[in-house]
Amino acid sequence: MAKTLSIMLIDDNPTDLFVHERFLVHKKISHQIVKFISAEEALFYLDEHPDLIEWPDLILLDIQMPVMNGFDFLQHCEKYTQMKKSNIIMLSSSLDFGDINRVKANPHVLALMEKPFDIDELVGLLEINGVLH
Secondary structure, eight states: OOOOEEEEEEOSOHHHHHHHHHHHHHHTOEEEEEEESSHHHHHHHHHHOTTOSSOOSEEEEESOOSSSOHHHHHHHHTTOGGGGGOEEEEEESSOOHHHHHHHHHOTTEEEEEESSOOHHHHHHHHHHTTSOO
């Protein structure tokens, strides 16, 4: 695995943010991780940095968050042409049939994974989809 990724983590649960970051650091698949405790905070960051030199290669996005959920975040991000460069994996602590269908219908989302994600499963998914090579 030669390529490393810039990764954006968005989750309202600080424990999940910490655990997921540790998984990613342990596997050495990222050279940059930015974390946000809410979708609004992540959107504010993107709005304030419209010309990011390095748009995230991977966005790990919690679905169920207060005020703005993961699907709402994606809808707001449609204004960014760079969004097409990101691979998005949505995360949920409970896999709901409605969420599964919404993920499948979104062309920007690679998959829905249960939290906490299995790092080896994530790496396999990224390799299969050509995100990591």
